Amino acid sequence: MESFDYIVIGGGSGGSAAAGRLAVDGTRRVCLIEAGGRNNDVFIKTPGFMPFIRNSSNYKYDTVAQKGLNGRIGYQPRGKGLGGSSAINAMVYIRGNKWDYDNWAAMGCTGWSYDDVLPYFRKAEANERGADDYHGEGGPLFVSDQVDPNPTSHAFVESAAALQLRTNDDFNGERQEGFGLYQVTQRKGERWSASRAYVEPIREQGNFSIRTKTLVEKLVIEGGRVTGVRVRRGKRSEMIYARRGVVLSAGAFNSPQIMMLSGIGPAQHLKENGIDVVIDKPAVGSDLQDHIDYVSGWATESDVPIGGTLKGTLKMAGAIIQHRRSRTGAMTTPYAEAGGFWTVMDDAPAPDVQWHFVPAVLEDHGRENVKGYGFSLHACVLRPESRGTVRLGSGDAEAPPVIDPNFLDDDRDIAVLRAGVRLSHRIADAPPLQAYGPTDRHPVDLNDDAALDNLIRERADTVYHPVGTCRMGADADAVVAPTLKVNGVDGLWIADASIMPKIVSGNTNAPSIMIGERCADFIMAAEKVTA
Numbered sequence: 001m002e003s004f005d006y007i008v009i010g011g012g013s014g015g016s017a018a019a020g021r022l023a024v025d026g027t028r029r030v031c032l033i034e035a036g037g038r039n040n041d042v043f044i045k046t047p048g049f050m051p052f053i054r055n056s057s058n059y060k061y062d063t064v065a066q067k068g069l070n071g072r073i074g075y076q077p078r079g080k081g082l083g084g085s086s087a088i089n090a091m092v093y094i095r096g097n098k099w100d101y102d103n104w105a106a107m108g109c110t111g112w113s114y115d116d117v118l119p120y121f122r123k124a125e126a127n128e129r130g131a132d133d134y135h136g137e138g139g140p141l142f143v144s145d146q147v148d149p150n151p152t153s154h155a156f157v158e159s160a161a162a163l164q165l166r167t168n169d170d171f172n173g174e175r176q177e178g179f180g181l182y183q184v185t186q187r188k189g190e191r192w193s194a195s196r197a198y199v200e201p202i203r204e205q206g207n208f209s210i211r212t213k214t215l216v217e218k219l220v221i222e223g224g225r226v227t228g229v230r231v232r233r234g235k236r237s238e239m240i241y242a243r244r245g246v247v248l249s250a251g252a253f254n255s256p257q258i259m260m261l262s263g264i265g266p267a268q269h270l271k272e273n274g275i276d277v278v279i280d281k282p283a284v285g286s287d288l289q290d291h292i293d294y295v296s297g298w299a300t301e302s303d304v305p306i307g308g309t310l311k312g313t314l315k316m317a318g319a320i321i322q323h324r325r326s327r328t329g330a331m332t333t334p335y336a337e338a339g340g341f342w343t344v345m346d347d348a349p350a351p352d353v354q355w356h357f358v359p360a361v362l363e364d365h366g367r368e369n370v371k372g373y374g375f376s377l378h379a380c381v382l383r384p385e386s387r388g389t390v391r392l393g394s395g396d397a398e399a400p401p402v403i404d405p406n407f408l409d410d411d412r413d414i415a416v417l418r419a420g421v422r423l424s425h426r427i428a429d430a431p432p433l434q435a436y437g438p439t440d441r442h443p444v445d446l447n448d449d450a451a452l453d454n455l456i457r458e459r460a461d462t463v464y465h466p467v468g469t470c471r472m473g474a475d476a477d478a479v480v481a482p483t484l485k486v487n488g489v490d491g492l493w494i495a496d497a498s499i500m501p502k503i504v505s506g507n508t509n510a511p512s513i514m515i516g517e518r519c520a521d522f523i524m525a526a527e528k529v530t531a
């Protein structure tokens, strides 16, 4: 019978941080269980290969048909393998707004105000610009300025400035508002996933066991306490036991799935799936929040952007050789090179729209191959009001969960998005971007609310930030307490994006890593109490 002090389920952003911190000093036996592989190939490590990452590193989930998106089925990529979604993401390093965390604290999540979380962001970070009041330089997560941004990305920032929208060279500093180039989770021109930060450096340590290609089927719960997990490796099922505790970090879709498969979730739904109810917990799989996003696109006469032409392919081939030799050049692109945060609604407490500028034509999440040159501009709703669900489609842990983000269910969301898309077009109309001769690929009368709303509903989808499905709170209905311990069962913590009580106003990788850091600290604090 195999047994460890702690088991961490899922080697993604939160799980890598939690497992790495628990294991690094060598005093605990830690087992990290990950459904996917090691993710250490050239497609993962080379930023510009992002569109070519292997299918085995991505769950490629679908949503149910979305009423708010004219009945379309949405796409939800999710990382599989060490690093999780940080191994396939766009590497944009953003923490959210100070207001988000102060609001979490105001919602009852004591200990999660901005002043409480800032030390953990700094602890995690190795920013190449060095340390200051907002940034760290000694952590495992490398954060860099981009090596070789496309000239159109600079033109985007200049276009925003031409509209008197302030320029910002540090979205994670004193002010989030403004437009600029993003810093990225890269080191010396390579992707720096959470597993490269926290897991790979200690993989040879004797107290740390990393089980890849191992699927957690369910938690083992005995007498109100989680004592281990049942896993499947190939065709073989086995138990692995945890003497002190289990950390669940399978992400916003799979953490609630594992909870429900283990009998913790909405009782009626569990019974319908033939699962014995251990705890009736309606909040599991509820409160799904995600950033709904619309991508405006322009074709350009200029061949300066990244292009899907013969010349563009030859340029890319040269860039691949350059990257193999020196880790520089166009293959260091995170694609979402520039962007910004701005307030479009009068009553918003903080910027309510985020933009991502991509120096290439992007259709259907990059799944459609588009010929020619151009640029794309994402606008997303930072604090959506719509709420969705994650439910079981089957009792098999390998089957995809049923994902319903319920996008644009609340009319306030489309009002924000409409204003955001209008500003996207004003920016693209400014002289610095006009210099590239853009033609709108999806023209619409921007002054016609109904026409614009219909275009949005025809084309909008996620910008990949699902959260909230195992929400944290001070109330007994919350899935986890502000110490990340699951309410009603001992020996179980959750450390990933699913615990966010309200989605943060920005990308979610750095916040998920911060959550993993905090979980390890909470567990170590609990050890001292019981020692």
Ligand SMILES: Cc1cc2nc3c(=O)[nH]c(=O)nc-3n(C[C@H](O)[C@H](O)[C@H](O)COP(=O)(O)OP(=O)(O)OC[C@H]3O[C@@H](n4cnc5c(N)ncnc54)[C@H](O)[C@@H]3O)c2cc1C
Pocket: 009, 010, 011, 012, 013, 014, 015, 033, 034, 035, 036, 077, 078, 079, 080, 081, 082, 083, 084, 085, 086, 088, 089, 090, 091, 092, 093, 094, 214, 215, 216, 217, 249, 250, 251, 252, 254, 255, 258, 336, 397, 463, 464, 465, 466, 495, 496, 497, 498, 507, 508, 509, 510, 512
């Ligand atoms: C395409 C894309 C682009 C993105 N771009 C950005 C960006 O530029 N910047 C940013 O900040 N954020 C970005 N994000 C979002 C960010 O990467 C995620 O929010 C973050 O990584 C989530 O971390 P997590 O720990 O919650 O889950 P994940 O990192 O998804 O980790 C979950 C892990 O659990 C494993 N797992 C699941 N089920 C099981 C099971 N049953 N048994 C064992 N293991 C299991 C999975 O394989 C996975 O490795 C992007 C996401 C995607 C998909």
